Amino acid sequence: MAMAFKMAITGMCLTEECKKSFMEMKWNKVHRYIVFKIDESSKLLTVDKVGGPAEGYDDLTAALPHDDCRYALFDFDFVTLDNCRKSKIFFIAWAPSGSRIRAKMLYATSKDGLRRALDGIHYEVQATDPTEMGFDVIKDRVK
Numbered sequence: 001m002a003m004a005f006k007m008a009i010t011g012m013c014l015t016e017e018c019k020k021s022f023m024e025m026k027w028n029k030v031h032r033y034i035v036f037k038i039d040e041s042s043k044l045l046t047v048d049k050v051g052g053p054a055e056g057y058d059d060l061t062a063a064l065p066h067d068d069c070r071y072a073l074f075d076f077d078f079v080t081l082d083n084c085r086k087s088k089i090f091f092i093a094w095a096p097s098g099s100r101i102r103a104k105m106l107y108a109t110s111k112d113g114l115r116r117a118l119d120g121i122h123y124e125v126q127a128t129d130p131t132e133m134g135f136d137v138i139k140d141r142v143k
Helices: 017-030 056-061 101-117 133-139
Strands: 005-007 013-015 033-039 044-051 070-079 086-092 123-127
Touching: 005 086, 013 017, 013 101, 017 033, 017 044, 017 070, 033 056, 033 101, 056 070, 056 133, 070 101, 070 133, 086 101, 123 133
Parallel strands: 013 044, 086 123
Antiparallel strands: 005 013, 033 044, 033 070, 070 086
16 A cells, blocks of 8 residues: 555545645646545545646536535646746635535544645635635735
């Protein structure tokens, strides 16, 4: 089995694949987004889906389930008022109201450990429905 990094609070383990995908996103711009899923039976945090560099924010929102929790990272590219190209990584904690209470609790208690393990996240968004994580919310955060 792949090497896993233990997240102290909940005993969840972050797989090597998660760290590798994050580093590829952060340094090489290989992924536009990454969706993570907790496997409750093995207590491992795994990569659920990745989006290529040509995909956009709508592809990320379509990749999130309507009835289960997920974590997601989104690499947002933008141009500042000074005409400077920038990129910021957003951490999204997705916990839709239709998901199980146990899943919501598990994701809520594991979130801080994951954020600490993935160094370089700029902003965090918590959402229970799509309107709380709309593209306008993302754009407003970088202003």
